[in-house]
Amino acid sequence: MPDYFHGYTVVGLVAVVGVLFVCAAFAAGRLLRPVVPTPEKMLTYECGVDPVGEGWAHTQVRYYVYAFLYVVFAVDSVFLFPWSTVFAAPGYGATTLAEMFVFLGFLAVGLLYAYKKGVLEWT
Incomplete structure (x- = not known):
């Protein structure tokens, strides 16, 4: 022990x-x-330029949403590459294919939700 x-x-x-x-x-x-x-x-340092106005700036929320969507699809690609190597192994084809369709279905539902909410429109 x-x-x-x-x-x-x-x-x-x-x-x-x-x-x-x-x-x-x-x-x-x-x-x-x-x-x-x-x-x-x-003082707030900004690339050697003297600061003008307040130190706080408002940032659009849509930039964070696009960053979040990028992370979602980056994670998707991280799962797709190992899946493609296991998919070719004998005996794993149908099971891994079904699992990947479930995973991609979840991503598609999330993307559809973002589209319906108008998040993907740049206006």
Whole structure:
């Protein structure tokens, strides 16, 4: 029984050492850095251009929606490539084909929902 938990002990020890290392690095950074706040340091930096107006800007929600849709289809492609290698293996053809149609059906329903809500229109 002790040999079984030895692997977990090593993983736990490495995790604790990693957390301690990160805490030590943050503490050293806090102790060693100079803290001299000036008005210039408190300004918002924008590519060397002096800031004009407020520091807050409104962002259109549609940009986030397009980013979310990109992530959905990126995940889809991540699942399609391994599926294509397993699909060619003997004995897995019909099962993996049915599973992939279910997966693509869920994605199609999500895309149809986004289309019906008008999310895909750029106006």
